[in-house]
Amino acid sequence: MLTAILVMVAIAVVTGLVLGWSAIRFKVEGNPLAEKIDAILPQTQCGQCGFPGCRPYAEAIAKGEADINQCPPGGEEGVKKLAELLGVEPKSLDETHGTPKPKSVAFIDEQICIGCTLCIQACPVDAISGAAKQMHTIIASECTGCELCLPPCPVDCISMVTLAEDLPHWKWKHPVVMLKKVA
Template sequence: MHEQLVQQIDDLLPQTQCTQCGFEGCLPYAKALASREADLNRCPPGGESTIAALSALLSLPEKPVDPSCGTSIERHIASIHPQHCIGCTLCIKACPVDAIVGSSKRRHAVLAELCTGCELCIPPCPVDCIDMVFMPEFSAWDQAQAHAARARMHTRENRLKRQKEEQAERLEAKAIHKLDELDDTPSPDAAAKKAVVQAALARARARRQAQTP
């Protein structure tokens, strides 16, 4: 029942992943709400409509948005000044829904229709070239868009996890190759070198095993 309630709550949240609620995204906030560890008025992007929906679901009284979390405004879109962008990719890494495109040392751009307005791309920018702008044509944000944003977030998380695993596999293969080289070319310090590599391999494997659900 608890997991079902978490899903129902998460379905009502705007999926901006903005962290204004004080949690690391909409799902952690949904879990806290389901456990009665957080109040229902901590989502400025959702505003009054989300509070009303949560109130009906959880049988709790409605409250104004908690001002400590921010204020409810119409959706704003991140905009990158192309003449100032240095192509550092930090905003791309910060965007939870893959709404920023570009590559290293190339100008980046925001896909306005995908931007949730979370503002998470602003703090990492070393040259302060990102502003939040109001675009009437992109001001609306409905549940269909929210669910699409959540799907993009999951796709991104899976991609990053896969890339991390592939990198770990490449490093392990490199270490194993190094061990083979040490076996093929004996030297006075070969045993010590092998011990160092084997210890590093064991630590890496233990970390991966600990991270596996």
């Protein structure tokens, strides 16, 4: 009887120690679910979801504090992917957060720009180069099209330019097959 109890206690102690040690040794840094959600989000950092960037939104989804349909740049496809990851029903985009727009980049009219640096401070990805009282310009290849530079501009010299399709970015379209009616 006593032996049995002692054996059970010994097993409990050993397992407890192993589990305790591995909890410290193999601790996962950060929230792996938030990482996965963040990988799906489009990284425009536009804040249309109501959070200051994609990462905070991902963390909010992971905690269950935000819905999956608040990201207009990700579009319906993004919602679908998030639904798949989280194992929930996909839903349509919440229009209160905005609607998807074609991909565009900001453009600074250099004739009007006064070099106030307000847009530089607003850009979440440092895609604007310039200095005080110097001309500012957008680094188009790094612009995510978040539109965050538009409101702070005091002279309204920034506009969004929709990216036109050119040869390097051309895609084959889905072949439309005219299926013959089978009687």
